[in-house]
Amino acid sequence: MKERVLSGMQASGMIHLGNLVGALSNWVKLQDEYDCYYFVADWHALTTGYADPSLIKEYTKDILINFLAAGLDPEKCTIFLQSRVLEHAELHLLLSMITPLGWLERVPTYKEKQEELRDKDLSTYGFLGYPLLQTADIIIYRAKYVPVGIDQVPHLEISREIARRFNYIYKEIFPEPEALLTEFPKVVGVDGRKMSKSYGNAIFLSDNQEEVERKIMTMVTDPARVKRADPGNPERSPVYQLHKIFSSKKELDEVAVGCATAGIGCIDCKKILLKNIFKILEPIWKKRNELINKPEILYDIVKKGSERAKITAEETMQLVREAMGLF
Numbered sequence: 001m002k003e004r005v006l007s008g009m010q011a012s013g014m015i016h017l018g019n020l021v022g023a024l025s026n027w028v029k030l031q032d033e034y035d036c037y038y039f040v041a042d043w044h045a046l047t048t049g050y051a052d053p054s055l056i057k058e059y060t061k062d063i064l065i066n067f068l069a070a071g072l073d074p075e076k077c078t079i080f081l082q083s084r085v086l087e088h089a090e091l092h093l094l095l096s097m098i099t100p101l102g103w104l105e106r107v108p109t110y111k112e113k114q115e116e117l118r119d120k121d122l123s124t125y126g127f128l129g130y131p132l133l134q135t136a137d138i139i140i141y142r143a144k145y146v147p148v149g150i151d152q153v154p155h156l157e158i159s160r161e162i163a164r165r166f167n168y169i170y171k172e173i174f175p176e177p178e179a180l181l182t183e184f185p186k187v188v189g190v191d192g193r194k195m196s197k198s199y200g201n202a203i204f205l206s207d208n209q210e211e212v213e214r215k216i217m218t219m220v221t222d223p224a225r226v227k228r229a230d231p232g233n234p235e236r237s238p239v240y241q242l243h244k245i246f247s248s249k250k251e252l253d254e255v256a257v258g259c260a261t262a263g264i265g266c267i268d269c270k271k272i273l274l275k276n277i278f279k280i281l282e283p284i285w286k287k288r289n290e291l292i293n294k295p296e297i298l299y300d301i302v303k304k305g306s307e308r309a310k311i312t313a314e315e316t317m318q319l320v321r322e323a324m325g326l327f
Helices: 017-030 042-049 056-070 087-096 101-105 108-116 130-139 150-169 209-217 238-246 249-261 266-292 295-323
Strands: 004-010 035-041 078-081 145-148 178-181
Touching: 004 017, 004 042, 004 130, 017 035, 017 056, 017 145, 017 266, 035 042, 035 056, 035 295, 042 056, 042 130, 056 078, 056 266, 056 295, 078 295, 087 130, 087 295, 101 150, 108 150, 130 150, 145 150, 150 178, 209 266, 238 249, 238 266, 249 266, 266 295
Parallel strands: 004 035, 004 145, 035 078, 145 178
Antiparallel strands: none
16 A cells, blocks of 8 residues: 655635746656645635635635646546545644643744734634644544655654553554655746745636736846846846756856846846746646636535545544543
8 A cells, every 4th residue: 555645724815826837746746656645725714814714615616626737636646625525624623631831832833924924813723723723634534654854854843742642542443644745946026026825926727828927927037137237146046046047057057157247128028937837837838717607616626535535534543542541
């Protein structure tokens, strides 16, 4: 039997290029090697967006469309919706009985997110307990691996600790989930910061060709290049950082030399980048357009995937209930 992999995306925004490069493209490769479970985390979206959940359905649909458009195959992996598998909530509740409060309070992102989202009231258990629900998402499938970048390994550690604590108190049921380390390049947004839906600097997979072109063409390059004839430093240009991900080695070298010697203008540099981004996005756009007009395909995939996930989750919960002495 193949070893199991589990990962999900929160329904708190539209999928962008950073998500594609950092996660989705890797998930597509993993589905051929592992027993993969991929889900849309709609409950997680409520931890910060509970006051206005009006867009969660739209974001969920966008994520599902992009899962398929990027190459996830429901015949090779299980695609499901978190809220359709109620066992996640049951395990979350039971784990809350044994998890020390201090473990949740010391999670690095707890205070970081509160600082980042000052305009929202995040003094709720749902926000504090986010890592606990996340742990339930992972261990209910007894997944061996969770694909993460090196910077996310500490976030997985609390799931390992909770699984270890359960196994110690009750019975050895849960494997401690391991990080499946993958190279996640940092994808910069149009303002030079890390691409993020919360920063408003993202290129979304739902953007059309004109929107993508407008966003790239308005990006700042090296501020030192005031005139076309001024030489620049490519490393200071966010556009060059995107070239490192989407352009060939030959093109990257040509752009670097051209920028440093003023042999190429910023507009020409951006046109090369656009050509390479379009190569990746065009097949995704084609598939997206097919799926947008056929919502019944999405519903069918989610229904079947959630039913399949529920069977696995229920098998685990039977073991959990027995171990915890529940009738």
